[in-house]
Amino acid sequence: MGTDHQPHGLTVSSFTIVSWHPHLVLVSIDHRSTSYRHFAVANSYSIHVLGDEQEDLSMRFARPGEDRFSGLAWTPGSTGAPLIPGTLADFDCAIVDRVNAGDHTLFIGEVKRAASREGRPLVYFNRAYRRISG
Ligand SMILES: Cc1cc2nc3c(=O)[nH]c(=O)nc-3n(C[C@H](O)[C@H](O)[C@H](O)COP(=O)(O)O)c2cc1C
Known part of the structure; x- marks a missing residue:
């Protein structure tokens, strides 16, 4: 949630588990x-792992210049971070550290709550969305 009290978000592939005790992600x-400017001043963020039928959601959150939460439940x-229903997994995180790394910043979050459901994840590899078969 931004200081403008509006939700902000983007598609990322850089989500990584950092630590189990405490449970940290980045x-x-x-x-x-x-x-970036919204994350720079935020206290929290949420992560959503998308299912293989949610390519449209990934593209929506990667497209520049769009109100990405418009019309979205x-x-x-x-x-306080926005949670979108119907994804494969979600993590509600408090930002506990920021580490500058080149032209990116690593936002380290402590997981306050996590949920998941059964399903196949959406995969992005070699500039294309893929599905795991089997
Ligand atoms: C599959 C995929 C993974 C991405 N991963 C990241 C990422 O880890 N970090 C990042 O800053 N941007 C990432 N992006 C780019 C952002 O989603 C977004 O397109 C970019 O931030 C421009 O939007 P903005 O300037 O409105 O935030 C990724 C895009 C795609 C399609």
Whole structure:
């Protein structure tokens, strides 16, 4: 949630588990993206792992110059970060550290709540969306 009280977000592939105790994750965000300035002052963020039928959601959150939450159902999590229903997994995180790394910043979050459901994840590899078969 931004200081403008509007939700902001972007598609990332840089989501990584960092630590189990405490349970820490990170996302790496490009300083040139419009999302960066919102993350720079935020106290929390949420991560959503997309299912293989949610390519449209990934493209929506990667397209520049769009109100990405427009018309989308979401609710605030315990940290205040926006949670979108119907994804494969979600993590509600408090930002506990920021580490500058070249032209990106690593936003380290402590997971306050996580949920998941069964399904196949959407995969992005070699500039294309892929599906895991089997
Ligand atoms: C599959 C995929 C993965 C991406 N991963 C990242 C990422 O890890 N970090 C990042 O800053 N941008 C990433 N991007 C780019 C952003 O989603 C977005 O397009 C970019 O930030 C421009 O939007 P903005 O300036 O409005 O934030 C990714 C885009 C795609 C399609």
